Each structure stands twice: as C-alpha cells, then as structure tokens.
Amino acid sequence: MGSILGRKVNFPEVLEDFADETTAHGIPFVIQKPTIPQKLIWFCVLATSFVIFCVEASNLMSTFYSYHTNVELVTSESVQFPDVTICNFNKMRRTRLEKDEKWKQIIERDDFWKVTGAGDDYGWFWDDDFSVSSTGDSIKEESAFRIKREISEYYGDSSYYYYYDSNYPEWINEPELPENLGPDNILSITRYLIPTKEELTKFGHQAEDLIRKCSFNGRPCNHSHFDVSQNKQYGNCFTFNSSGIAGGKISKVGEKFGLHLTLFIENPEYVGLLTEESGVRMAIHPRNSFPFPEDIGISLAPGFVTSIGLRQVEIKRLPFPHGECTDGKGFDHVQGENYIYSVISCQKKCFLNNLNKSCGCVDDIYKDFQNTAQCSHNNSKCQQFVQRRFHNNGLECHCPVPCHEFIYNTKISSAVWPSEMYQYHLHNELNVTDNDNIDVNLWKDIAVTRKNLVRVKIYFEELNYQLVEQIKTYSLATMLSAFGGLLGLFLGFSLITVFEVFVLVVNIVEIAVMKLLDEGTIYRVM
Template identity: 30%
Template sequence: MRQSGARLRWRMGFPEMKVLASSSYDAKTLKKLGQTTLQHTSAHGIPNIFRSCHWFRRLVWLFFVSFALCCALWQCTEMVMTYYTYPSHEKIMLISSTKLKFPAVTICNLNSVRLSAINRSFAMVTSLQDSGLEQTHRRNRSHVNASSEYQDESIQYASAFNRFASEFNQLSDEQKVEMGHQLDDMLIYCNFHGQECNASYFSTFINYKFGNCYTFNSQKPTDYRGNPWSTQALNITKAGFMYGLHLELFIQQIEYVRDMTHSAGIRLLIHDQAQMPFPEDEGVNVPPGAETDIGLMKVHIDRLKSPYISQCTEGEDIKNFYKDVYGAGYTREACKRTCAQQSIIDNCGCSHWEFAYPKELGNPKCNLSNTAVRDCVKLYEFKFAHDELICHCPLQCKEDIYELTVSGSQWPSSAFIENFSKDLKEWGGQMKDVADNPSLIRDNFVKVVVYFKQLNFELIEEEPSMTVRTKEINLLSNMGGLVGLWVGFSVCTLAEFFELLLDVILLFIRRCIETVNKEGYSNPYIQKPSSIYLQRTTKL
C-alpha cells in the first residue's frame, strides 16, 4: 500500500499534468487581465458593457459604443484626408504705398495694313481681291435683314479675312512692319507724370490681327527702332489725372483698307511688363474724336505652389514660345497658345501665323491654299477656341491685374479745334490734309489718358489654412476632440491600453519561458506513462 501510494503521488507529479494545469491557468489570467482593464478604463461607455447585469442593456451599450467608435474613426479619416489636400484660404489686404510701378500700355491701330502700302505691292492687291473681302462685305450689307443668311455671310467674311491674313503673314517680319502704321506717324504728343516723352519710350511687336503694336514702358532693352534703352520701369509718386500717361495719336483713317477694317480707333491694353499682351482677346477700343480717360486700380495676386490647391508655377520646365520670341514671362494664356502652336506643328507639319514661333525650329508657315493643311489647321483652331487641347498650363504664381474705369468726352472741343488745326498745318504731311476740316480732325485723332486713381493697391494672397508649425498640432488636437466627443478617449486612456498591451506581451513571454523550462527537463530512465493511466490518476 505504501508503494502504491508513493507510486501514485510520484505519477501525479509528472510534468505533463502540470502543463495541462498551466494552460488552463494562462487562459484564465489573460481573460481576467482584459476584463479588469476594460471594466476600469477611463473611456466612457466601454465599462458599462461589463457592468450591465441584463443582457439587453449590455447589447444596447455594445451597439452604442461600436457606433460611436465608427463615427470617430470616420471623422478622423476625413480630417486626415483634408490635412493631406493642403487646404488654403485667400487673404485680401489694401496696401498703401508712396510709389507704384506704372504698368505697360500697349496700343495698336485697328487697321493692320496701310492702304498705300498695299497699293505699292501688286501681290497684296491681288491677294486682297482674291480673298473676296469686298464681295462678302457687300453681301453682308444687302442681307442684313435675314438673320440666318447674315450669319452665313459673317462666316464667309471671316473665312475671306483669314485667307488675306494668311497671305499677309507669309511675308517677312520686315515687310509686315513696313506695311503697318508707323509710330512716328501716329504719335503727336506724349507726356508722362508731367514730363514729355517720345517714341523711344516704346517697344514694338507684330500682332497677327492688328499688325504693328507699340508698348509704352515695356522694360525691354531696346526701343521700337532697335536702339538701346533703359530696362527700368517707370514709377509714379502721385495719383490722379495730371500724373498719368497722356497720348495724342493720329490714326490715319485715310490709310484704312475699306473692305477689311470696319471700325476706327486704337486698341489699348494695360498689363504687367513681364506679361505678353494679346490685344485680340483683351483691352479696350478707344474711338477717335474723343478724350478717353482710363483710371487704374492695381490688384496683385500671390498664389501657392504645389501641393496646395492652386498648384501655380513660375513657368519652370514649361515650353513658352512667347519667351523665346519676345522675352515675355510665363502666363497661362501664353502657355495655351504655345500648346496650340505645338499641336499644329506636330499634326499639320507647319507653324500657324496666329501664334508665336521661333524661327530656329525651321518649320514652314502654314499655307492655307492647301486643302489638307487648311482642314488640319481649322481643326486645331476649333480645339483651341473650345479649350479641347490637352495642355498642362497651370496659373502663374504672381499676377498683376488692373481694374479699369473708362470715361470719355469730345476732343478736340469746338473752342480748341481752331488752335489744334493750326498745329496740324505746321506738322505737315497727311495731318495737313485734314487740318481744314473739323469733321476729318475728329475722325483721325485720338486722345487717351491712363492714370492711377489712388496709390493704394489690393493684395490677394493665398495662405495655407494650416501653417508648417501648427498643422500637426491642429490635426492632433482636432482628432483628440473628435475621439473625446464620441468615445471619451484621452491621452490617459491611451496610456491604459498601452499598459494593457505591455501586460499581454509580458504574459506571453512568461508563458513561453515556463513552457520551455517544463519541456526542457526529462528523465531518460523513466518510462512515459500512458494516456490512459494519466487520465485515471487525474480523476483520482
């Protein structure tokens, strides 16, 4: 009996029996550890799931806590996504200054080619006759009451004008400049900020629609004759009518092409010096026989580069033919026109006269007499007009916009016209031919005044909604507020769950160590008891 009892006690002390008991103990301890933490956590709602006595209340609390947790996760996700969109806002300020940079002022005669120059060129006379401008103009007048026919005639006139413009733009730049209106003939008076100015203050460029255009205060290194000139912009220190730019111009209506130019005057455009002017799309018409006063209000816009919403650019790594040809800075319009020109070059094999094109690239000008070329060019003109071209043209980061207030009065007045007529006779030339007729004087002369209404300017600045220093702090505080609102989490709550995680890790480490120690020792001289015997002794 003693041997049986000792043998029984010895068998009950086998390591296998202790391993079974240890597993049961570990599982119970892990469950108890989790329940203890959740029952006493500072997160509101979770302890109520375990404290509820009735199953229905426990189920309601479980549903409510799960719903609140999902809402908190959803709103935090939205907040993080908003954070990575880099939101911004606009700040508008009125800046007072004692000195403002005067903008560039571009003027173009509404008549692009002088009649006397066309008459001297047999080829241009033939081109004008072949284009059908005279016939379409006559048909337009005879069918003015039929709206559908009038629309068709307008399309025909536009097509005829394009044919003539295509022939004209086949000429060299020197020939086109010679055929256009000359600044020396047009400019009869110039005054800026109370001081006289002259033609050397202007630079020139060729526009496909208006011919020779002249820019005052363009900051280019040469004037319109090609002579060296200062690149510093002119400034004004006083606002008002007396301290702006005063121009008197002779538009030479006697040189207008009858069937091509339907309105008289000049096209005037006010822009920043770095911007390429596009008078065919921007600007105002200034009529003859009037003094047109244009008051300016400057608006400066500062945008943010990527990754912010505007994703503006300074023109880095973006092709700009207007910079290559005219030295102009990057603008969105210049980029779109460069893209249109590149599309025509790639698909039609020629360069279009409507857009800038560097001569060194070597592509010929488009000849619209070729049907295939004409159809191809029309297709991409249509795409350009309807903004269907695939172009990467973001906004420029810095932009100056000038808001205009335009007013006018009769000029020269009846009291002044006699003295003005005497001056015209002294100047001679074509002005002498119109000096004796007040009606012809008012038909051929333009006066324009451009001035700042005040020295203040409006600054529209795009700013990050969250600055570099505070955006992480704002994100964390906002997320903390949402989680605290929905589920009552705080930093202390996170510390509790962190402590729970450490306890679980330590528990598993301790279990692994105990398992290794128990399985690591075995007596090779002791026979392993059978599972049947183990079960019997366990029941005992």
C-alpha cells in the first residue's frame, strides 16, 4: 500500500486500497464484488478456509510439542567403565563390638539366641540408656499437632494419638513390641539400630580386609582405588574408582577384561541380630552417581564366582516444553554437591526432608543430615506414618527423570568357587601369612574357605551400546515452514501478506482514534 500523506481518508477507502494492493487471495473479492450475494459467497469461502486453517494450525502446534523415540546401535571402540560399589552384608565386626560398652549388649543377646535357640526379653533395647539417639527438642510443636490430626484422620482411632509436650520432649506412646524378638522379628530391632558414621569407621569392615585381590582391564589394583561411603544397612561400602587406571576406559570385551575382585567377608565377624544374609551386596551405577546398594544392588553369595556381563544403554530425553526431564539443577538430592542427579537420590532426599520436618529426626546417615538427630523407637509411629505417606505417594516429591543418563543391563551367571584342587594354591596367591589379621586356619579347609570368599568378574559383553533418544517431531525451522504452507494453502497468505494485514490494522486503529478525538480531518500515515 502506498503512502499518501495529506489526503483525507476514511474507513471504506482504506479497505478499497487494501483490496487493490494486497497479495492475499479471496479478501479482495469480499470487498470489491458489486452485489451482496457475491460478497457473502466469497466471505463464506474465506471463512471456511480460515476455520480449516485454524484446525490444522492447532494440530500442528500440538505436534510441535511432541517427540518420537529413536533407538540406535552406536558403534564404539571403547566405553567408560561404570562405578562399582561393594558392601559386606555385615555392617560391624563382632570382635570390635564386644569391646564397646553400648554395642556389646547386642553380642550378648546374639550369643544367647545362638546357644539357647529360644526367645529372650529384648526390653533392654528400648531402654533410654541404649537408644542410639533421641529426637529431643528438635521436634517442632506445630508439626506434632499436624501429624496428630493426620494420623487420627488416617486411622480413625484415638488410640493412635500422640502429642508433643515442651516439658517432655518425646513422643508419648511407646511402640507395640512383639513379646519375643528372634530371627523372624529381626527388623524390629535393626530398623532402630543405626550406628553413627564414626562408629562405622571404628567398628565396620575395612577395605584392606574385604578386598583381597583386584585387577582392572588386566592391570593390578588394590583397596586404595576404592572410595569409601557409608550405608545405614551395610555399613562401610567401597566404590571402585577406575579413572586412575587407563582413564577407566574398556576397549576389549569378554570375561578376561573388566574388574575382577576376590572378597573376604570375615564370616566369623558376623552378628546375627544385625545381618540376615551372608555375602556381598554390589551396585553397578553410572559414574559420579551416589550408590544405593540397598535398592539397586546385586547379592553375591560366598563360595561362588559370579560373572556379570554388562551392556550399556544411553538415554537422552527432551526437557520442557517437549518432555519433563531435568538436568538436576534446582532439585535437592542426596549429597548433590558431590554427585550427579538421579530419581532415587531425589526421592530419598525428599523423604528424609519430610521425616525431619514432621518428626524432628532422620533414619539415615547421609552427610546432608550430619547435624540432625537420629530417629529412635520413641517416635516410631511418626516414622511409620511418614513412610506410609511416602509409599502411597502422599508426600510432595517432584523428582523428574534426568535428561541424560546411563543404565547397565546385566547378565549374571555363577559357579562354585574355589575348586578343591585350586584351594591348595589360593593360600599363596592371596599372600596370607601367620602375621595377617585373618585366621590362617580359614584358608586350610575348603568348606570354611567357601563360607568366607566371594569372587566376582564384571565385564562388557560388547562395546557397541544402545542409544535411546527422544527427538523433536518438528524443529523450529520445520515448524515455521509447515505453518507457512498452511497459510498459503488455505488463505493464500505469504510473509508479505502478513505485513500488509498489519498495516491495514494500523490504519484502521488510526481512523478509530482520530474519530474518537473528533479531529475532523484524518490523514493516512502508510
């Protein structure tokens, strides 16, 4: 449209000029046709085309936010070896606990059960003198009243009421305990027996005792290549750090390559009231991720060599607006300053935050809560209620999946180990001497040896890995092209036409404003 300044114009003239000069199809016929029926026919055609355009454009916009999943087999010459965390099922050593005033009571009761095979009165455990920790004044009164109300609504029974009194900073009702606590009721004790990090360091199994032999990718390694972490269920755990050995890369497949470990579990050190299983718990997880062997671990039995073949899967997801994944920034998770984000890490942190907020304590030993009181039997009902809400998705835990993660599919096989003939060579191979802190007699009998040794081999079955990637259905460029195609197909519009419509709207607004101001003379600006 030309710019003619100084000429009087009105609304019909602006429309006529637009019809003469626009590159759009259909609109000029609505304006310029001489009869009303002709104008109506072209208006109906234009309106129908516009409605179809709106429907198709809406479908196109919804498709823009969608994605499809592409599965690809990626050829690689080497892959990064994952982190491997090992834990002894027994969290603290019997001989160390016998010398401690607090914990030796566990050994006494454990020995009593082993000798008599009968029930015993475990009321001693619930005495204040033995309790590992107390919630103390950290419980906030408002949280107590809120939980009291929620529990009353949940159970519908006033017998479950308990309250907080500033003069008596404990949960009032005592937990209902079974009369006899034996192996079948072991969790009734162990759920409250959470040693401190200092106690695990002092009484727990050590890396140099557990890891008797180690090799990675054909090269020797030892306990110094393992980083220690502490777990409330398994005590001291050790994560193999392969980065110091050839960068932690694996370039060969098969059982001869990878991580080989011979582990000594010190079976005579086991405490029956603290440990149900015998052996090692192992977790294979992505590099720099926090280990959760109690949730995603593999149990390794003594007396066997366990072969674990790995196949790597890399997953790439799309963030908002196409998906709901996260890079972990802004999400609270276990030891987030040192480890990468994961769903399970986020969920555990959320649960512990809610437990701390509601009960004034936590039931774990993560570094994040090192200054928070440990939960005890005195607030067991509060703990149980929070746990029940967590299991029923009643807590506000928003933990989206990570945008980029690795998982490892495993194929596990096992065989009895060591063989009777190999037993004769094992003593020398492990360099056991009379001065070792291990009873040498353990290595002289095949049955006893098999109760104490675990052998494991972790390797890649192939270097090629599976890439599962979410891909946008439309990129921004293809989206604009498709949108332009719809405009051209149904309305005959181009980018220039859009600008022409914009100019028309500006002129119409100018006319309306000038009329409202009653200026009398109106001039076109474009």
